[in-house]
Amino acid sequence: MVEILDSTLREGEQTPGVYFDNHVKLAIAELLDKIGINYIEAGHPKVTSEIHQAVKLLSHRGLNTNIAAHSRLVKSDIDLALECEVDFIGIFYSVTDDRLSDVFKTDINKVAEKIYESISYAKKRNPNVIIRYTPEDTVRSDFNKVITASVAAVEAGADVISIADTTGFMSPGTKNNMYDYVKNLRESLHKKNLHPKIAVHCHNDQGLALANALDAYRAGVDIIDASVMGLGERAGIVDLAQLLVVLNLNHNEKQWDLSYLSELYKLVSFHSGIPIPANFPIIGENAFTHCAGVHTHAAAINPMHYEHLNPELVNRKRKFSLDHMSGIASLNFALNQLGINNLSKK
Numbered sequence: 001m002v003e004i005l006d007s008t009l010r011e012g013e014q015t016p017g018v019y020f021d022n023h024v025k026l027a028i029a030e031l032l033d034k035i036g037i038n039y040i041e042a043g044h045p046k047v048t049s050e051i052h053q054a055v056k057l058l059s060h061r062g063l064n065t066n067i068a069a070h071s072r073l074v075k076s077d078i079d080l081a082l083e084c085e086v087d088f089i090g091i092f093y094s095v096t097d098d099r100l101s102d103v104f105k106t107d108i109n110k111v112a113e114k115i116y117e118s119i120s121y122a123k124k125r126n127p128n129v130i131i132r133y134t135p136e137d138t139v140r141s142d143f144n145k146v147i148t149a150s151v152a153a154v155e156a157g158a159d160v161i162s163i164a165d166t167t168g169f170m171s172p173g174t175k176n177n178m179y180d181y182v183k184n185l186r187e188s189l190h191k192k193n194l195h196p197k198i199a200v201h202c203h204n205d206q207g208l209a210l211a212n213a214l215d216a217y218r219a220g221v222d223i224i225d226a227s228v229m230g231l232g233e234r235a236g237i238v239d240l241a242q243l244l245v246v247l248n249l250n251h252n253e254k255q256w257d258l259s260y261l262s263e264l265y266k267l268v269s270f271h272s273g274i275p276i277p278a279n280f281p282i283i284g285e286n287a288f289t290h291c292a293g294v295h296t297h298a299a300a301i302n303p304m305h306y307e308h309l310n311p312e313l314v315n316r317k318r319k320f321s322l323d324h325m326s327g328i329a330s331l332n333f334a335l336n337q338l339g340i341n342n343l344s345k346k
Helices: 022-035 049-059 075-083 097-103 108-125 143-156 178-190 209-218 240-251 258-272 293-301 328-337
Strands: 003-006 039-043 066-072 088-092 130-134 160-165 197-202 223-226
Touching: 003 240, 022 039, 022 049, 022 258, 039 049, 049 066, 049 075, 066 075, 066 130, 075 088, 075 108, 088 108, 108 130, 108 143, 130 143, 143 160, 143 178, 160 178, 160 209, 160 223, 178 197, 178 209, 197 209, 209 223, 209 240, 223 240, 240 258
Parallel strands: 003 039, 003 223, 039 066, 066 088, 088 130, 130 160, 160 197, 197 223
Antiparallel strands: none
């Protein structure tokens, strides 16, 4: 059974212009909790005092979900996350050749020592906190360096290794695919008798975030990151509603209450200032609206002629549009909705 980490409050706030007040973050978190999301990434406490306050607020709210904080591989960041009493800390540090040589001015062995030291430090301070280590830009990093860093992290106590497709680089059906990457990472760690959970964080730069996440799911990934409306850096990440519905309908993952999705999306859209596109799958205004006469005539008799997803699953209603493409079936449906059913056909 796969777990979901929602990053609307962390990755989502990295969308240009998006900021959620703390009372809004609380309302979003409570809806995510009702849906049954496993982890809510509440933010990076070191970034601002407001985010620090929000992370602490959510971690003390008594929600059933696990509240997560984001952290650099820096003890002061880790201390602040621990001080918030979160359930989960996501620590990141890139091991790409360019970042190691040009930015960090170090090598992979020194980085591995730093990873081990920092994660050991966090685990000693709170043995129960879940630690995720992410080699930022994982999929474009040297695989051997990813393994070296991941081994150090797990040996220090990390519970999760996250595969970050930071630039939306991966593409199903090519040599750079998430299915093979998940398999190879897990097998490489298993050979060293290390068995962390594997997570994926897929960006949508090519419009392939959901496809890559499902590739990872087929490979047996344990945790998938997503956000409401796919909010995040640049083109964002995996859209939460699309991911949950696909997993529910096509993979028999029934652990979430999808009836809260519509309310959640309206809330996030309103407070982010980003409208939901009319043709957005699942949640968009037109997602369950039939227009052309042939469609409406058949759908009025049996909706399954032109649907495979029941709108009631996500607390939506089926609609027929009246416009220049409409036929008599659309008109009759609209009139019936108004309680008018005795008009002459003349």
